[in-house]
Amino acid sequence: MLKVKKLYKQYIKKDRKGKKTIINAVDSVSFNLEENKSYSLVGESGSGKSTLARLITYIEKPTKGKIEINDEDLSKMSKKILRMKRADFQMVMQDGQSSLDPRIKIYDSIAEPLRNFKKLHKNEEKSRVEELMKKVELPLELLDRRPYELSGGQQKRVCIARAISVDPKFIVFDEAVSGLDVTVRKKVLDLLLKLRKELKSSYLFITHDIDVAMYMSNNISIMKSGRIVEEIQDVKSFNDFKHAYSKMLIKSLPPKKPCREFRRKDVNKQIL
Amino acid sequence: MKDILTINNLSILLRKNQSQIVKNISFNLEAGKILGIIGESGSGKTLTCKAIMRLLNEKKFTIKGSIRFKGDDLLKMKEGQINNILGKDISMIMQNPMTAFDPMMKIGTQIVETIRAHTRLSKKEAYFMGMKELKKMNLKGVSEIMNSYPHTLSGGMLQRIMISIALMLRPSVIIADEATTALDVKTQSIILDEFNKIRESGIGLIVVSHDFGVIAKVADNVIVMKDGSIIESSSVYEIFENPQKKYTKELLNSRLLIREMRHA
Numbered sequence: 001m002l003k004v005k006k007l008y009k010q011y012i013k014k015d016r017k018g019k020k021t022i023i024n025a026v027d028s029v030s031f032n033l034e035e036n037k038s039y040s041l042v043g044e045s046g047s048g049k050s051t052l053a054r055l056i057t058y059i060e061k062p063t064k065g066k067i068e069i070n071d072e073d074l075s076k077m078s079k080k081i082l083r084m085k086r087a088d089f090q091m092v093m094q095d096g097q098s099s100l101d102p103r104i105k106i107y108d109s110i111a112e113p114l115r116n117f118k119k120l121h122k123n124e125e126k127s128r129v130e131e132l133m134k135k136v137e138l139p140l141e142l143l144d145r146r147p148y149e150l151s152g153g154q155q156k157r158v159c160i161a162r163a164i165s166v167d168p169k170f171i172v173f174d175e176a177v178s179g180l181d182v183t184v185r186k187k188v189l190d191l192l193l194k195l196r197k198e199l200k201s202s203y204l205f206i207t208h209d210i211d212v213a214m215y216m217s218n219n220i221s222i223m224k225s226g227r228i229v230e231e232i233q234d235v236k237s238f239n240d241f242k243h244a245y246s247k248m249l250i251k252s253l254p255p256k257k258p259c260r261e262f263r264r265k266d267v268n269k270q271i272l
Numbered sequence: 273m274k275d276i277l278t279i280n281n282l283s284i285l286l287r288k289n290q291s292q293i294v295k296n297i298s299f300n301l302e303a304g305k306i307l308g309i310i311g312e313s314g315s316g317k318t319l320t321c322k323a324i325m326r327l328l329n330e331k332k333f334t335i336k337g338s339i340r341f342k343g344d345d346l347l348k349m350k351e352g353q354i355n356n357i358l359g360k361d362i363s364m365i366m367q368n369p370m371t372a373f374d375p376m377m378k379i380g381t382q383i384v385e386t387i388r389a390h391t392r393l394s395k396k397e398a399y400f401m402g403m404k405e406l407k408k409m410n411l412k413g414v415s416e417i418m419n420s421y422p423h424t425l426s427g428g429m430l431q432r433i434m435i436s437i438a439l440m441l442r443p444s445v446i447i448a449d450e451a452t453t454a455l456d457v458k459t460q461s462i463i464l465d466e467f468n469k470i471r472e473s474g475i476g477l478i479v480v481s482h483d484f485g486v487i488a489k490v491a492d493n494v495i496v497m498k499d500g501s502i503i504e505s506s507s508v509y510e511i512f513e514n515p516q517k518k519y520t521k522e523l524l525n526s527r528l529l530i531r532e533m534r535h536a
């Protein structure tokens with residue numbers, strides 16, 4: 001469904017004296033995402049995960065490389081076709097608050113993609129919006145508010161509701177559940193798993209939480225410094241992580257229970 | 273140990289309809305201890321932290337009760353007095369890194385301004401102090417970062433910069449609201465070690481987190497919030513091993529995602 005070949009994204013940074021450095025935010029990344037499958041991406045902070053997400057949802061253009069959707073080259077598509085394709089490709093951005101328009105009410109934020117891509121009557125629209133709110137465990141009274149009048153986790157769920165509203169074929173979730181309490185998180189993850197099954201869609205789940213990554217998919221990619229350093233298919237346990245960086249991540253997992261040793265800086269053993 | 277922060281019967285109401293968001297909560301923070309706050313999304317954790325920082329708009333919210341810092345009620349202090357304390361003696365790491373920075377100002381300038389508002393350092397000294405502190409956060413390319421605008425940095429980079437700014441002036445109280453949510457586990461572990469280290473130096477921290485791993489690693493005491501109230505409060509060991517309330521048990525049970533249930 002989505003093919004990425006030798007994708008690059010470079011940014012130029014300057015220090016105070018004007019000396020330039022090139023940042024290879026995405027550095028020769030290739031992969032195929034198939035229809036009706038779920039993928040997880042974990043990696044170092046600043047390794048290019050969000051940049052990669054913006055490239056494949058064509059929010060940003062790559063410096064070099066090719067992106068194909070169902071064998072069609074993305075860079076050759078007209079603006080009009082790209083806009084139509086938007087309905088099939090949704091993204092939940094990492095920063096909940098700044099991806100919602102502060103001027104418009106939550107109701108309209110959620111209804112917006114529906115208005116763009118599905119022609120619904122006012123009543124249908126209303127019941128669809130309310131149904132989405134219930135699905136992501138939010139009280140309807142929030143519909144009248146603006147984004148900054150919601151808690152962090154409530155904003156995140158509004159973004160999820162928006163993304164799933166138009167039944168897209170492909171959704172990128174960038175740290176979409178990281179501000180949610182664990183009970184709500186589990187409900188939302190299970191909802192997403194169920195929806196994916198029903199709609200036979202594909203997910204790319206970007207998360208720093210390895211448990212979440214493994215819960216959502218058994219295809220896990222690990223990213224570091226712009227590159228995918230390891231791709232594991234059919235992950236069963238932590239033993240399947242082979243790359244040195246992946247192993248180090250597993251070793252750095254926080255403890256499952258409080259224990260004195262962990263609080264001392266020099267002790268770094270994982271106690272399960 | 274000595275309490276540095278004592279919150280008594282704190283309530284936060286919306287002026288518009290007098291609906292009560294935070295309901296009569298009391299807790300205290302000891303010097304050299306880390307207090308973990310966990311709880312339902314939307315239960316009032318962030319508003320409580322913002323009330324301590326006097327960041328809530330008084331036209332919008334009614335705040336009742338008292339928040340004593342080393343004995344003095346922050347809620348009764350005049351503007352000038354409070355400005356001397358906030359940022360310097362009490363600092364907060366905000367939940368939304370992107371919106372917490374001024375989008376029009378380079379990171380270096382924001383850091384220099386924060387440092388100079390509370391010290392007598394020159395611009396240059398403040399700049400180098402900022403660079404030195406940023407390096408402790410496992411950030412690479414610090415001189416380029418200082419020269420960058422916020423939107424050109426990743427979510428986790430911004431979080432680390434904000435943590436660094438909060439620690440920079442060695443305050444006596446640090447409030448961290450979901451401060452490590454976008455960090456890979458290795459970087460998170462480095463930051464949490466840093467929290468444990470500054471705790472040793474006698475600073476009190478409030479760590480709000482949904483991540484039980486984070487709480488297990490740093491918290492001494494934990495309060496659990498639900499629907500605006502504190503429903504349970506005890507030592508971190510008690511919370512994990514002997515939770516009293518149904519909701520706390522429910523949280524503990526859903527924290528581990530059981531992999532067999534996966535539908536992948």
Ligand SMILES: Nc1ncnc2c1ncn2[C@@H]1O[C@H](COP(=O)(O)OP(=O)(O)OP(=O)(O)O)[C@@H](O)[C@H]1O
Pocket residue numbers: 011012023025043044045046047048049050051052094423424425426427428429454455456
């Ligand atoms: N618009 C931009 N202009 C310049 N540099 C950018 C821009 N966006 C991202 N970068 C740089 O690209 C690199 C990768 O950033 P990205 O946001 O993709 O990381 P990430 O893996 O999502 O990190 P995190 O886990 O912290 O969110 C960083 O060094 C960042 O500073």
Ligand SMILES: Nc1ncnc2c1ncn2[C@@H]1O[C@H](COP(=O)(O)OP(=O)(O)OP(=O)(O)O)[C@@H](O)[C@H]1O
Pocket residue numbers: 148149150151152153154179180181286293312313314315316317318319320367
């Ligand atoms: N400016 C506001 N106006 C009206 N209601 C608000 C405002 N800010 C927050 N609220 C409401 O107050 C409640 C508490 O919000 P708060 O941000 O403190 O939650 P939280 O415990 O930090 O949640 P999360 O874990 O999701 O960040 C929420 O239900 C929220 O919708």
Ligand SMILES: [Mg+2]
Pocket residue numbers: 049050051094174426427428
């Ligand atoms: Mg990111």
Ligand SMILES: [Mg+2]
Pocket residue numbers: 151152153317318319367449
């Ligand atoms: Mg919050």
